Structures are given as C-alpha cells and as structure tokens.
Amino acid sequence: MRTATTAAARRRTRNLVLAAIAGVGVAVWVFPVLWGLLTSFKTERDVLAYPPAVFFTPTLANYREVLFGASSILPNLWSSFVVATAATALTMLFAIPAAYALGRLRYPYKRASGFYVLVTQMLPPVGLIIPYYLVLQKIGALDTYVGLAVIYLTFALPFAIWLMVSYFEDVPLEMEEAALLDRAGRMRALWHVILPQVRGGIAVTTIFVFLNAWNEFLFAVVLGGNRVRTVTVAMFNFISVEQTQWAKVAAGAMLAMLPVILIGIFAQRHIVKGLTVGAVKGGGRR
C-alpha cells in the first residue's frame, strides 16, 4: 500500500517537473512576442519604466500612429499583400503540374529533373541578388510588383514542387489507371480524380508559400523601392529612423505579423504536417 502511494507521488512529481520544463520552453518562445504585444499598448514612457510596468493604462495611440500617422504602414501592408498573393498564385500555377509529373508519371530523365529542382532550392538568396538587381535594373523592372513577384518564384517554386510531390505520392497508384479505364483521359484524370485528393496538400503548400513571401526581406529591400515597399522593409526602415520609439515599432510589428500569426494558429495542424512531411518521409523513403 505504502509503495503504491509513493510510486503515485513520484509519478506526480515527475509529471510536474516535466510540465515545468515544457512550460519554460513555451515561455521562451511565446514571451518575446507577448512582451511585444504588451509594449504596443504602452506609452513610450511606460516602455522605459524600471522595473517594467506590467500594469499600465493601455493606449491605442501607437496603432493609430502607425496606421494613420505620417509614416503609415497601410500602403506597405497592401504592397506585401499584392506581392505575396501574386507570387503564391504564380507559384502554385507552375508547381502543381510539375509536382504531379515528378510524383506520379514516368518519363525520361525524371531523376535528373527532380535533382535539378532540388539544387535550385538550395541556392542562398544572397548569391542570386546581384544578377536580379542588374537584370531588373536593365529592363526597368526595379520597384515593380511584377518584378518582385516573379523573383519570389525562385525560392517558392522549388519548395512548393517538392512539398506537393510528397502529397501526390500519397495518392494510391491505381487512381489514374481507374480513371483512364473510366474514359477520363490524362487531363481529366488529373483534374477530377487526383487534384481533389491532394486538396489538403495544396492548402498547406499555399499557406507556406504565402508565409515565406510575406516574410521575405532581402529581395524586397534590394529590388523594391518607393512604390513597392513591403511591410518587412517598412519595419526595418522604421526602426532605423525611430530608434527609440519602441512602442510604435512594436505596434507596427504586431500589425505586420498579424496575418502570419493568425494563419499560424488557425492552420497549426497543417503547418506541423507540412514541416514534417518532407522531413519524416524524405528521411524514411528517398
């Protein structure tokens, strides 16, 4: 009897310790963001209070300022939205058919073409930025939506192709054969039978591509300008100019990150799956 209770007590302590360690992990990841959220509602005076003010009178002044003030980030949010949406649409348009071919069809040089896509995915952006800059400058496409959206394809397309391939591979092999026998033909087999079965994968891939495009900074800062200034670039400029106005910076950052945070929370399950699909399966199979 006594040993049973001590065992139970030990298990309880153990679980408490585990939960505490996990709690610290969560805190480390969440706290900076939460702190930023708090800061965005503070006056600049409260920001600099020591010890830090946990209880303070919240103000919306910072949000008012970054949204409607002299250096409003509304145009930047719009720029980010346009570029990210266009880049995502373009990416999916090219990636889905290519991934289908790579994942399910037989054709010569299949390994080589898959390898080529993989290599293009590994190129670090800094390595490519100089030719992009020079070429876009030459054709007058610097600081244009089209220019930036097309350049975003370079990092989004290989990634999207490989992620989609893993979803296409999950569809049972006989699906096309059944559809072909049912007189669908190649194109309609893809459209009516295969694509509906990878809807989840398309959603996950779209989310990832959009997140990456929204968060992109290097291409945006070099290839953008006064007309096309994405919100990441605006944030960077903001802090360079207004070094000490943390509350405003925090408010701006919260607005800039609101879309991705919302997507992150709502699509949580899908994101975890998207992250793991390539890693777990790629590790196991290829």
Next chain:
Amino acid sequence: MTAAARGSVRLEGVVKRHGTTTVLHGVDLAIEPGEFFVLLGPSGSGKTTTLRILAGLEDVSAGRVLMDGEEVTHAEPGERDVAMVFQSYALYPHMTVAGNVGFPLKMVGTDAATIERAVQEAAAKVGIGHLLARTPGQLSGGQQQRCALARAIVRQPRLFLLDEPLSNLDAKLRLETRLELHALQRALGATTVYVTHDQEEAMTLADRIAVFMDGRIVQVGTPRDVYARPQSVAVAGFIGTPPMNLLPARWEGDALVVDGQRLPAPSRAPVPRDVTLGIRPGHVTTATQGVAAHVERVEDLGDASIVTFVAGEHRIKQKSERAATVREGDTVALAFATDSLHLFDRATGARL
C-alpha cells in the same frame, strides 16, 4: 452485332519485357464472347501483366491484341470499351458511391438523368442501392468491393477485367461474394477475364482457365480438364489442395516401379523410361497390399482428414472425407487406382 456476340478477345504472340527481364514470352489466347475466363498462376507468373495488357495499361513489346476482331494493341484504355475492378478497388475517395459509379458515364458526357438511372440500376444489381450517398471511407470492405463492381458494370462494357477482386475480403465473405459474382456474370452475359492465384476460386468460377507459369501459358481448358488432365508436372503440382503427389518412377512394360515396388501401369510402355508418377491425394487408399509406408502425421479437419505417409524417402498425402482410420506411427500399404494415375516425362515434365 448482338450483345451476346460482343466481347471476343484474342492475344497473338504477346511479349512483354521490362528492361532486360521478360515477363511474358509470347502469349496466345482466344476468349469467346460471354465466357468467364480465369487467368490462374502463382505470383510473378505474368497473369496480372496479361490482364493489364488487355486493359491497355501496359504496352506490349511484341504481338497483337484483338477485341471483336479489331486490333486494339495500341488503343488507349478509355478507347477499348473495357471495365476493370482493381485488387485495391481504386475507388475515388472524394466522391460518393453514386459519384464513383456514375463517373465512367459522366466522362463520356451522358446526361444527368440517364446517369442517375443507370447508377441506381447498377447499384441495385450488386445490392448497394441504399449506400449511394456514402463515401468509400464509410463503407465496409465488402461494400467497397461491390461499389467497384457497380462502377464496372454501369457502362455495360464488352469486357470485364477483374484483378483478384476477392483477395481483400475475409474468408467467409469471399465465399459468399464468389457465388454472387458468378451469378452476376451469368445474368449480364458479358465476357469476363478474372485473375487469381487461388485455384479453388478458379475452379468454381471459370468456364475456362488459362494456367500461367513463368510468363507462359502452360494449359488452357475447363476446370475439370485442368484438374483431371494436367498437361505438365508444374500444373499438376499447382492445382488441388493438397496438390498432387509426385513420385519418381520407372515405367517398364505393364508396370511402374516405385521404390522397388511394382504397380500396374495404366498402359504399356513402348520403351522403358523414367517418369514422374502423379496421384491426387483423394485417390490414395490404404490396402492390404501395395507401397509400404508409415503414417507420419494425421490432420483432422473435422469434415475431412489429411494423412501424410512416408514411403521410402517420399512423402505421400492422402485426403479423405472421413475421419482417419490410421494413427501416427502405423505401418500401412498404399494402393493407387490405376485409372487415376498421371504419368509425366521425367525430363520435360510433359504429360504422357
């Protein structure tokens, strides 16, 4: 052309190679309209490849495929007017049962009202009329199988191709479905090509069987034919449960010499020769005189029994519908009815 005359199939010298390995070495086959034709063989014997060639899912390396006298060797699957039930059923998981069954009609632009009527009719024939609104994920294995069948029959093709359609069902359901399948085929009267590795399925379903071994057809005939007169040692060893006992023997004059024992031969040998003697387990009896053997193992199956004898260095199985009268360790004499002996050439394995 009447419906009954539709659906003849011919394969002429069909060869299939994958790289350097040859899967089919020249297959010739003629299937009559309305026939229930079974392709039987162990895995890797080429039967499924043959079925897929009929479907148009595989190209041939050489040879011709004809349906109703027309060459379709290079026709696409959708142009052949054939329907197939896959081993995995290959149901479209995102469509309802009605959507699945109606899909082949929708693809040729049939109007919605006609599709609905045809779907209802086909579903009723296989007894899933009440499940039309469900998705495949909500169906049991047996219901999925029926859904796949309905999708095949809804378009009234000239040829049904079935690839081990019963292999994913449990034993009891498999027996029931087998009977229903047979009745359905008779009712529809459509030519059916059925692949299986289960010889019992083949025996009960087929009008005729083609036995595949190592990429060749080794025998074509009615189930009775194939069972009673196997054309080779390989077929003899494959058909029957348990399979035929095969013993090396010497055929001299009117006698067969097995392990030094002389047995009467069914006919007189033109010249003395080495043969393989085959005898079905059902035809082995114990007698007062014959091949000396002792009982190694008795398996009681309830309604039947299988006894394993050891004679010299050979094992001989006996199957009877009664409980075994011998016990393990007994010494007995085995007799074989002369007219149920099968003789094969020792070297080539061909029937004599």
Next chain:
Amino acid sequence: MTAAARPARSLAAQERRFALALLAPALVVLLLTTTAPLVYLAWTSLNRIDLAMPWLSGFAGVDNYAKMGSDPRFWNSLLLTAVYTASTVVLQVILGLSLALLVLQIPRGQGALRIAAILPIVLAPVVVGLFWRTLVLAPDFGLVDMTTRALGLGSHNWLGDPQLALISVIAIHTWQWTPFAFLVLLASLATLPPDVYEAARLDRASAWQRFVHITLPLLRPAIVMVVILRTMTALSAFAAIFAATGGGPGSATEILNLYAYRTSFTELNLGYGSSLAVVLLAITLAISFLMFRLRRAR
C-alpha cells in the same frame, strides 16, 4: 474504332508527352530565374563593377578572386559562417530533441506547446531581428538585460560587444528555428512503433539503453533530415542578423552572406560582391551535396 488505324502511339509515349507538358513550364521558369542569373553572376564576378566609381568598370579576369586571398574580412566572414552554422544547427537539434523527448512524456497540453512552437517559425526573420534588437537585447530596457540586472549579473551591451553580439545572433537564430527541429522530431517520435519499446522492456533494457539502442537509430533518418534542412537555412541566414546587428559591431557578426551583401549594396562594389556570392553558392552547394551523399551512404 480509330485506334488501330492511328500510328502506333503507345500509352507510355503518351504519358511521357503529358509529363513533359506539365513539367516544362516550371523547368523553364527555374532555368530563367535561377540558372541564367547564375551564369550572369559568374560573368559579373569576372568584371570590375563599382557603382561608386563607374568609370573603372571593365573585364578584370580572376582579379576579384585573387583579391579574396589577402582579404582578412573575407576569411573572417568564412570563419563566422562556420561558427554560426555549426553552433546553431547543433543547438537546435540538441534542444529540439531534448524538448521533444520531454514533451512526449507529458500526457496533456501538447497542443498548446505546438501552437507556441509555431509562433517563432511563422515570424519574419527581419522582424525577429528587430524585436530582439529592441525589446529583448537592448541595454537597460531589454528583457534580457532586465533579467540579468534583477539577478545581479549587471547590465551588458548585448549587441554592442563583439563577442556578446555573436552569441546573441546565434541565440536569435536558435530561438527562431529550434521549434522546427522540435516539431519534426516530436512527430517522428510519435510514429515510432510502441511494441518495439515493449519488447525492449521485456528484454530488460533501461530507459537510457532504450534511448541509445532504439530511439536514436529509429530517429536517425529524421535527425539527419533536420540537420540538412537546418544547415541550409543557417547558410542562407541574412535578415535576422541584418536587422539585429547589420553585421557589426565592426564585422563581428558579418557572416559571408552579410559580407557579400554589404560589399555589393553598401559599398556598391558589385564585381567583388559577385565573386563573394559565387564563393557562397559554391560552398552551400558543396555542403548540400556532401550531406545528401552522407545520407545516402548510410
């Protein structure tokens, strides 16, 4: 039927054509947007292109590459890249794996942890860099400084001191990307077959033995994959460091990415910047090939 009359067009040939038609647009795009620019980059790296002194532009042969040998800033950036990549990857895998193993033991609340872990991943690196530079690492009023002061460890200029700055940018990267390792390894751990562990228990393997002899070998493909992906991210890291320190103080956090960027777009020396970019690409691709080769070999 028309099929027989048609010249022998097999199903395989039709499949080939369909595949190429689907693949071609994407391959053309990749060719134009990645491969062609690479060729152009190789060419510019052989030229002198100095936007500050445009009159000096012209073909320079391998001058740019020759210059690197005696450029201490280049060697410094290489060393920093190695330190930065190795330390962030090792930290992420160790922390991520430890936390995943711990969390697996917790009966409830894994969902909340997963949401928390998603948070850093979805944030823009540049915003993460800004956040850390201001709210977390700023002297006196940053979270870290407030903590060290409260603990009596004193105030430090976390991004102003060369050594602390390097540690800080490593910490930032590790903070943002450890959740990735954690989530992937947690998912992999959940797929390990429980009966193997039961068998091991019956074979009297201790918890540590089970970890070493079962968990690690079964998890190795996932760990290797995480290492590869994390290495790729670390090798292309830019925005977070750029926002937090800009490569400074001096060149204390100037990894090769930042050096190439600063040379090209701050000092406007595009020719030399191009040659640095070529070196960066070569190193990244070489490491990727090496890692994939290693994975296949095992």
